[in-house]
Amino acid sequence: MNRKKENQERLAEDTEANEATDAPLPPHSTPRERLWRAFENPHTSTMALVFYYVTGFFIAVSVIANVVETVPCRPPKGSVKDLPCGEKYQLAFFCMDTACVLIFTFEYLMRLFAAPSRCKFMRSVMSVIDVVAIMPYYIGLVMPENEDVSGAFVTLRVFRVFRIFKFSRHSQGLRILGYTLKSCASELGFLLFSLTMAIIIFATVMFYAEKGTKGSTFTSIPASFWYTIVTMTTLG
Numbered sequence: 001m002n003r004k005k006e007n008q009e010r011l012a013e014d015t016e017a018n019e020a021t022d023a024p025l026p027p028h029s030t031p032r033e034r035l036w037r038a039f040e041n042p043h044t045s046t047m048a049l050v051f052y053y054v055t056g057f058f059i060a061v062s063v064i065a066n067v068v069e070t071v072p073c074r075p076p077k078g079s080v081k082d083l084p085c086g087e088k089y090q091l092a093f094f095c096m097d098t099a100c101v102l103i104f105t106f107e108y109l110m111r112l113f114a115a116p117s118r119c120k121f122m123r124s125v126m127s128v129i130d131v132v133a134i135m136p137y138y139i140g141l142v143m144p145e146n147e148d149v150s151g152a153f154v155t156l157r158v159f160r161v162f163r164i165f166k167f168s169r170h171s172q173g174l175r176i177l178g179y180t181l182k183s184c185a186s187e188l189g190f191l192l193f194s195l196t197m198a199i200i201i202f203a204t205v206m207f208y209a210e211k212g213t214k215g216s217t218f219t220s221i222p223a224s225f226w227y228t229i230v231t232m233t234t235l236g
Helices: 002-022 031-040 046-068 090-114 118-123 125-142 147-169 172-183 185-210 221-234
Strands: none
Touching: 031 046, 031 090, 046 090, 046 147, 090 118, 090 125, 090 147, 118 125, 125 147, 172 185, 185 221
């Protein structure tokens, strides 16, 4: 009941914040204040609403492109091995990624300029997500192309998946989900701790039960973790 009440209070706060942004600005408001109001409530003007939907469109394009570029395509003539679409159509995906990153960068810089408190804005979770989502592109531009850093660049590209969290700016439901996870953090932590203890116990039992058996895949306790994790999370 307490968690339900807290979530209702979060919803009420979110609604009050939206109503506050719907209130008209005073006549002496600065362009910076009007710009921040446009970002917080795109329905205040047609241009803000258009930019809101354009940003959402490029977020969707970026996420879809990130998935599609890993799909195997037909190999070129003279080649037997299939190539990922991202390598076969490298220029097309690079241009698409460049357009998305430029939009995201422009949005971040404009939000940073219009924020009432820039320090508070830069420390916010959404601001960190915005930076993490666009930084791999710029680092990739200055990173030399050689085998020594290719592995690091591939790892860096993983962070592009954080762009999907940018949808939370466009969805009240995702914000509510974030509030719920935050309010249940202690319970989730206890659940994870209990699951970890059970995994260690049953992995130890499996290892010593199969020890000495010919052809056993449980060669160590860590090697038994996978079996216990899959068993507990699918059947337990």
